[in-house]
Amino acid sequence: MVTLNRIYTRTGDKGATRLATGATVSKASLRVETYGAVDETNACIGLARLHTAGGPLDDILARIQNELFDLGADLATPAKPDEIEGEVLRILDSQVARLEQEIDHLNGALPALASFVLPGGSPAAAALHLARTVARRAERVAVALMDSGEAVSGPAFRYLNRLSDLLFVAARAANDQGRADVFWRSGATR
Template identity: 55%
Template sequence: MVKLNVIYTRTGDDGTTGLVRGPRRQKFDLRVEAYGTVDEANATIGQARLGTGSMPKIDMMLGRIQNDLFDVGSDLATPGEDDPAAHKSLRVTAVQTLWIETQIDHFNEALTPLKSFVLPGGTPLASALHVARTVTRRAERIVVELASLEPDVNPEAIRYLNRLSDLLFVLGRVANNNGEKDVLWVPGNYGDLKKGD
């Protein structure tokens, strides 16, 4: 159990932060950026949950995902191999990613088939889920970049974020009355603009 009694330590006043193990790193370090962006994605999901009052199952699912994202953050904040004699580090597992895939398959079944790309919008919940989706995609890109520089990054963390962004897209459509209220992209649509406007 984590116990946090002191909120500020002053140890980061020099622009560095501590990981679970290893030397302190600059706060702009790519690993710090990676788990920080995962934290940002988590916060956007928390914001989206404010609109799930009429969808308790989705709210519970998003709550589980928020917990999983803390696992992802812990994974990313723990570089290097475990000492066999020490406590095993928390890592994202294939079971967590498979659960996300199961949710995608379940919710996608009832959706109206897509005829175009979906624009972020529709209902407030759908819009919030699209924000969460794009932040999750950004987190995934940063983790992929980190993995190219530090090969000890758990590949399952990348897979989890990839699937999560897909799930958030599907849930955005669910929040738009199962796709009925989706806002679709119309390529080259200039609306009612007249020449010279």
């Protein structure tokens, strides 16, 4: 359990923050940007849950919100070559597999797509589409972090990739199992 007695530390007053390892980095670092986008995704899911409360998606979203804190901890703790498994909180392949199972389950009840889906429909679907786009941004920043030579665990990156897929099918499920999806009409307003 984490205990937070002080909310402000003044560390950020000069544009710096500390990673979980205690290392001081710029608040503009790609690592901080990555777990910041994960935090934004979590906040978007929290808003979506205002519209899914009591419904079949809510338990999935509640679990994901908790796992996003785990993902943030994973991303805030750069891997060390000599790291012992279980020593640091990391996303696991089993969590990625669970997302895949949920995607398959949700998608199995949806009609096939004949066009791209516009973000919208029900309030829950619109909020889930917003969460999806923020999750995609987190994934892009994670790629930039890896491209810069920084380590990101494979399961953490795969979790981010699957999360946006899950949020997409969850948005369709929230749109009356896809029946209320709003579809792109190519060139319709020319």
